Amino acid sequence: MTAGPPAGRQPHVPPPQVPPPEPPFEDPAPSKTGGFRFPSALTILAIVTVAVWTLAFVIPSGAYDRNADGAPVEGTYHRVDNGQSFVDRLNDLFLSPVNGLYGIQDAKSGRVGPSMAGELYGSAGVFLFVLAIGAFITVVFATGALDRGIGLLAHRLRERGALLIAGVMTVFSVLGTVEGFAEETLGFYGLIVPLMLALGYDRLVATGTIIVGAGIGVLCSTVNPFATGVASSAAGISLGDGIVLRFVMWAVLTAVSILYVVRYGRRVQRDPSKSLTGFLPGDLEHREAEVRPADGGTEASDGAEPPELTRTHKAVLTLLALVFAFMIFSVVPWSSALTGKADATPYGWELGWSFPQLAALFLVAAVLVGVAARLGEAGLSATVIQGAADFISPALVIVLARGVTVIMNNSQITDTVLHSIEGVVKGAPSALFAVIVFVVNLPLAFLIPSTSGHATLAMPILAPLADFAGVSRAVVVTAWQAASGWMNLWVPTTAVTIGGVALAKVGYNKYLRFVAPLLGILFVLICAFVAVGAAFT
DSSP states (O other): OOOOSTTSOOOOOOOOSSOOOOGGGOOOOOOOSSSOOOOOHHHHHHHHHHHHHHHTTTSOOEEOOBOTTSOBOTTOOEEOOOOOOHHHHHHHHHTHHHHHHHOEEETTTOOEETTOOEEEOSOHHHHHHHHHHHHHHHHHHHTTHHHHHHHHHHHHTTTOHHHHHHHHHHHHHHHHHHHOOOGGGGGGHHHHHHHHHHTTOOHHHHHHHHHHHHHHHHHTOSSOIIIIIHHHHHHTSOTTTTHHHHHHHHHHHHHHHHHHHHHHHHHHHHOGGGOSSOOOTTTGGGGGOEEOOTTSOOEETTSOOOOOOOHHHHHHHHHHHHHHHHHHHHHSOHHHHHHOOTTOOOOTTOOOOOHHHHHHHHHHHHHHHHHHTTOHHHHHHHHHHHHHHHTHHHHHHHHHHHHHHHHHHHTTOHHHHHHHHHHHHTTOOHHHHHHHHHHHHHHHHHHOOOHHHHHHHHHHHHHHHHHHHTOOHHHHHHHHHHHHHHHTTTOTTOHHHHHHHHHTTOOHHHHHHHHHHHHHHHHHHHHHHHHHHHHTO
16 A cells, blocks of 8 residues: 555554464565665655756746646647746745645745645645544554454365465455555465465465455555545546546456466466475475364364454454445545546535545544444554554655645746647547556656655646546546556565565565566556546546
């Protein structure tokens, strides 16, 4: 869910509710301190801030005429004099994080500053929303309900390998698409790896089940606040815009990924020599480590029956499902989704909520979960504070990225950048434009591994380009997050991927060999989905 990690955040991940792992599944040794280390998202954005500020001295200022909706009018670009002195520019650099949080855009001049009068330009709403959902998710994890639920599902399906793979991948994918579940998967290797080995699979099956399962959910985020939410806000559209396309895309890509992992797993199950990674000492013994009770049944000996869900756990999981279901209901533009008309009159029962209301929703939900789990006043307060603290890093990434757009806005070079690539978009088929957006964002996703920072930085440029191409901005958001999610399935700069293969004791090169064909399939499917979405929206 993803500064630094793929989902753009670094949540507090409690240990899973499972017995301690055996030595083959111990945490990897700490990485060596020497050598090159890829900088964090905060460092990258600080460098980008200074670089953009410097380039603003040489990039000419310009502007488009705007229509009633504030979108640039094609063919109206013209040069302007921004009237900024060196001191003004230096002040913009100095105040960029402040303006990124609560900068106000002056209605007449268009300048952004903390003491202006006009509309909020900064990302204060998104900033508070990230902290609120961080508090909620941390409270949910503190109850142990989610860990126990997933552990119980895995144990119940332990004798049906294909169903186990499909069940775990589906759960992870659902969590990924609604709340960016990614880094939390690192706590489940000690449970999933032994189960897969006991069923005759290899460690790559377990690795693919976890990384690909959650990764596909994030790639096809429907309402994931750390990807779709931040990108939609930066693009100036509702979180629910484009949700139908994203849902269909999620369903298809999840099914394809499950079939891919199951197919490889069955090949290894039939012939262990087909394993791409081989087996460590003791791995093959797991499949023989079964005890047969007196009734003739079988029970895997790799772990006792995990505790059943308590009433409290059931209540927490029910609240979790209801909160995200209500969030989806509250943000979807139902009249447009059901009629297919973008300008349809909203129904009377539509809520049309945005980040302020959603922030309040998750704060209230965190309290309700804490009360249901009987955490107590002190425990609930401490957990909420801890959750907000754990999520301060991605929140700051959003602020810094927004600060970069403030510098571009005040120096009036944003429209100049748009104009420089207007010719590429002009006359291009809408389907081709959507594919270009996806491809262009692939290298950006590598350079900026934080989804939140990537979205906040790129959307102010990409969204207006959609207006020139006659494509819905929602399609641009979908293409962008697909690029970010596709890259984060394999790049070594993400904690989910590199940490996951280390925990599973799988070589990174072996994982790349395993996932490469799937990446090719996903690439083609993503291009097809965004092209069709652009052509019919």
